[in-house]
Amino acid sequence: MQSRPSAEPPGQPTAGPLAGSASHDDGNDAQAARPSVKDVARLAGVSVGTVSNVLNRPERVSSEVRLRVEGAIEQLDYVRNGAAQALRSGLAPFVGVAVLDIGNPFFTEAAVGMERRLREDGMVMILSSTHADVREENAILRLFEAQGVRGVLLTPAGSDVAAARELAARGMPVVLFDSAARPQGISSISVDDRLGARLAVEHLLDLGHRRIAFLNGPSAMRQSRDRLAGVQEAVSDLSRGRVTLMLVSLPAYTAPAGHDGLRRLLAREEERPTGIFCANDLIAFGAISALNEVGLSVPGDVSVIGFDDVALAGQLSVPLTTIRQPMDELGWHAVELLFDRSGGHRHERFPPELVVRASTGPVPAPAE
Amino acid sequence: MQSRPSAEPPGQPTAGPLAGSASHDDGNDAQAARPSVKDVARLAGVSVGTVSNVLNRPERVSSEVRLRVEGAIEQLDYVRNGAAQALRSGLAPFVGVAVLDIGNPFFTEAAVGMERRLREDGMVMILSSTHADVREENAILRLFEAQGVRGVLLTPAGSDVAAARELAARGMPVVLFDSAARPQGISSISVDDRLGARLAVEHLLDLGHRRIAFLNGPSAMRQSRDRLAGVQEAVSDLSRGRVTLMLVSLPAYTAPAGHDGLRRLLAREEERPTGIFCANDLIAFGAISALNEVGLSVPGDVSVIGFDDVALAGQLSVPLTTIRQPMDELGWHAVELLFDRSGGHRHERFPPELVVRASTGPVPAPAE
DNA sequence: CTGAAAGCGCTTACAG
DNA sequence: CTGAAAGCGCTTACAG
Numbered sequence: 001m002q003s004r005p006s007a008e009p010p011g012q013p014t015a016g017p018l019a020g021s022a023s024h025d026d027g028n029d030a031q032a033a034r035p036s037v038k039d040v041a042r043l044a045g046v047s048v049g050t051v052s053n054v055l056n057r058p059e060r061v062s063s064e065v066r067l068r069v070e071g072a073i074e075q076l077d078y079v080r081n082g083a084a085q086a087l088r089s090g091l092a093p094f095v096g097v098a099v100l101d102i103g104n105p106f107f108t109e110a111a112v113g114m115e116r117r118l119r120e121d122g123m124v125m126i127l128s129s130t131h132a133d134v135r136e137e138n139a140i141l142r143l144f145e146a147q148g149v150r151g152v153l154l155t156p157a158g159s160d161v162a163a164a165r166e167l168a169a170r171g172m173p174v175v176l177f178d179s180a181a182r183p184q185g186i187s188s189i190s191v192d193d194r195l196g197a198r199l200a201v202e203h204l205l206d207l208g209h210r211r212i213a214f215l216n217g218p219s220a221m222r223q224s225r226d227r228l229a230g231v232q233e234a235v236s237d238l239s240r241g242r243v244t245l246m247l248v249s250l251p252a253y254t255a256p257a258g259h260d261g262l263r264r265l266l267a268r269e270e271e272r273p274t275g276i277f278c279a280n281d282l283i284a285f286g287a288i289s290a291l292n293e294v295g296l297s298v299p300g301d302v303s304v305i306g307f308d309d310v311a312l313a314g315q316l317s318v319p320l321t322t323i324r325q326p327m328d329e330l331g332w333h334a335v336e337l338l339f340d341r342s343g344g345h346r347h348e349r350f351p352p353e354l355v356v357r358a359s360t361g362p363v364p365a366p367a368e
Numbered sequence: 369m370q371s372r373p374s375a376e377p378p379g380q381p382t383a384g385p386l387a388g389s390a391s392h393d394d395g396n397d398a399q400a401a402r403p404s405v406k407d408v409a410r411l412a413g414v415s416v417g418t419v420s421n422v423l424n425r426p427e428r429v430s431s432e433v434r435l436r437v438e439g440a441i442e443q444l445d446y447v448r449n450g451a452a453q454a455l456r457s458g459l460a461p462f463v464g465v466a467v468l469d470i471g472n473p474f475f476t477e478a479a480v481g482m483e484r485r486l487r488e489d490g491m492v493m494i495l496s497s498t499h500a501d502v503r504e505e506n507a508i509l510r511l512f513e514a515q516g517v518r519g520v521l522l523t524p525a526g527s528d529v530a531a532a533r534e535l536a537a538r539g540m541p542v543v544l545f546d547s548a549a550r551p552q553g554i555s556s557i558s559v560d561d562r563l564g565a566r567l568a569v570e571h572l573l574d575l576g577h578r579r580i581a582f583l584n585g586p587s588a589m590r591q592s593r594d595r596l597a598g599v600q601e602a603v604s605d606l607s608r609g610r611v612t613l614m615l616v617s618l619p620a621y622t623a624p625a626g627h628d629g630l631r632r633l634l635a636r637e638e639e640r641p642t643g644i645f646c647a648n649d650l651i652a653f654g655a656i657s658a659l660n661e662v663g664l665s666v667p668g669d670v671s672v673i674g675f676d677d678v679a680l681a682g683q684l685s686v687p688l689t690t691i692r693q694p695m696d697e698l699g700w701h702a703v704e705l706l707f708d709r710s711g712g713h714r715h716e717r718f719p720p721e722l723v724v725r726a727s728t729g730p731v732p733a734p735a736e
Numbered sequence: 737c738t739g740a741a742a743g744c745g746c747t748t749a750c751a752g
Numbered sequence: 753c754t755g756a757a758a759g760c761g762c763t764t765a766c767a768g
Binding site (some may be wrong): 402404405406416417420421424448449450451452453454455456457613628 | 760761762763764
């Protein structure tokens with residue numbers, strides 16, 4: 001997608017200062033080995049166990065000694081060796097997060113919520129994209145496990161959650177993120193995609209639209225299937241008279257895919273839809289731009305509704321009507337769930353929400 | 369910004385399966401301790417050193433033994449303990465990345481490039497937001513150091529890069545990302561913001577605009593100052609006759625800030641600008657939406673140009689003219705620079721690039 | 737080519 | 753309240 005830069009820097013790199021010139025640094029050139037507890041103990045005149053105690057249970061140490069140790073720590077610029085700590089205690093401050101695509105705002109907005117929750121416990125995330133590839137997913141999961149992460153948040157690449165199950169069976173806390181799978185022994189968190197899609201199409205129907213297109217994501221993805229089910233439900237359910245449904249399956253949940261899909265749709269259908277439901281906001285953005293290119297206005301000629309409610313959705317020239325997923329909250333709760341050792345596992349499913357903005361409206365005048 | 373969810377789940381959580389029911393898992397309930405090299409060695413009938421050798425220098429091991437060890441690894445589902453490896457070898461497969469805001473597409477698009485490069489070497493990133501707060505930055509840097517990351521990519525929160533210098537002085541590879549600072553001993557990578565701003569304003573001038581507004585980000589940020597300098601340069605430089613420059617300083621590089629800033633500008637000025645340069649694309653999106661709200665069209669009534677060229681910029685209903693920063697490449701190169709142990713340190717500065725799309729055009733008819 | 741042994745820097749019972 | 757010692761799971765010279 002992005003062009004791959006060649007090995008040499010395309011910029012105008014400026015050579016750095018030559019090594020070896022005098023008065024480089026304020027002392028300390030000699031790449032001194034990092035000080036260890038041993039050094040701190042020596043300087044403070046105590047044992048290493050005591051140093052460890054002021055680090056981990058300061059209340060057990062007399063304040064006089066504590067102060068002395070803290071002084072030594074300060075003076076030596078001591079930073080605890082996390083690897084040793086992790087090895088001994090079995091605990092590292094990491095949570096592994098493997099999502100389909102770091103570039104997708106749905107996941108980055110969720111990551112914001114994850115990070116916020118993680119920081120409360122002094123933890124950080126290792127973030128990785130699986131690119132929806134099961135092999136990459138497996139490799140990343142292995143790496144997470146090897147590094148002794150405290151838990152794993154995973155958006156499964158496929159419908160196969162075997163890797164996650166095995167991980168969980170080995171004792172690793174795992175939460176499936178944006179997955180409707182409900183394997184036993186693993187918590188999961190998601191939004192009800194089917195309901196969301198239903199709400200979207202019902203909104204279009206309520207506005208009087210009877211020629212409706214659905215620009216869906218890759219049909220192999222669970223999200224796509226669920227949303228399609230919701231669409232069909234809405235259309236057939238209420239026996240609202242004749243509704244024409246046009247389906248387009250896109251290769252990706254991206255704006256360019258939405259753009260191209262819309263063009264294809266227009267080329268294919270004799271009578272164009274008056275309402276379009278896009279399986280996510282990015283697709284909607286692309287579709288709207290394609291619509292404008294051929295001289296159709298939104299919502300004057302065609303109504304468009306998205307899915308997700310990414311940060312930008314409400315702040316564009318024609319603010320997007322969409323189905324809101326509370327990404328930030330989802331991320332926050334995913335972490336919460338990960339550390340909820342209160343026994344059983346849970347499957348949380350958040351309700352999506354219709355957010356009506358400017359991109360949808362009544363069917364234009366020359367209706368049937 | 370985002371609403372903070374309460375502790376109880378707002379969804380409709382389904383209780384997980386009760387613990388203790390029979391035939392839960394396929395064996396292996398007993399939370400078996402992870403197998404170690406020792407277990408592998410025992411099963412394969414070799415020493416732990418040999419196991420380590422097949423892991424790290426398989427060519428030194430006879431293929432017969434290697435096969436046996438690999439079989440044992442397979443059979444036990446052995447996963448190497450990364451903490452022990454890191455402790456012993458001093459190397460963890462992590463790079464710490466501390467950016468101002470994970471929610472900002474500029475950084476996430478850069479993170480995509482970083483990740484791509486990192487993966488080539490089997491490494492992953494620990495990603496954290498400093499929220500442009502120096503204290504958070506310090507805490508994160510400490511944590512990175514404690515965890516023995518292989519290097520740190522940092523977007524400095526303030527103009528003060530002391531923390532980064534100290535880190536580097538202790539031997540940690542550090543690259544300043546999107547920073548124009550050139551401290552000795554630290555490489556840096558950035559785009560020439562001043563030139564970018566200059567290109568943007570020159571584009572507006574070339575189109576004939578003489579009433580130009582600049583919606584800038586927070587004035588404390590280096591990026592803002594550099595871009596302002598570029599704007600002023602362009603305006604004063606070429607003595608292109610009278611140019612009226614209106615400056616607005618926004619509290620953040622976000623769409624809502626751009627929206628509000630535009631409204632304020634319109635309220636304040638008697639004669640509105642015909643061209644607006646926004647210090648990033650998000651601000652531009654917000655500004656365009658505010659413009660549309662008051663019935664002004666882009667570029668019919670007002671031209672708008674952004675900065676960054678985020679993924680969405682070209683895919684909106686009115687594709688945004690902008691100054692392109694090659695985020696993905698910047699990220700890729702930042703990692704490259706981090707591991708470039710070829711001696712000195714470098715300061716790479718990429719040239720920004722004008723991307724003309726639909727949001728800018730000639731001055732509208734009722735010109736002066 | 738393989739094994740025995742030391743040691744990375746911590747933490748954690750266990751004595752005192 | 754403090755110290756001595758064992759050990760977490762690896763890797764790495766060093767012998768053989």
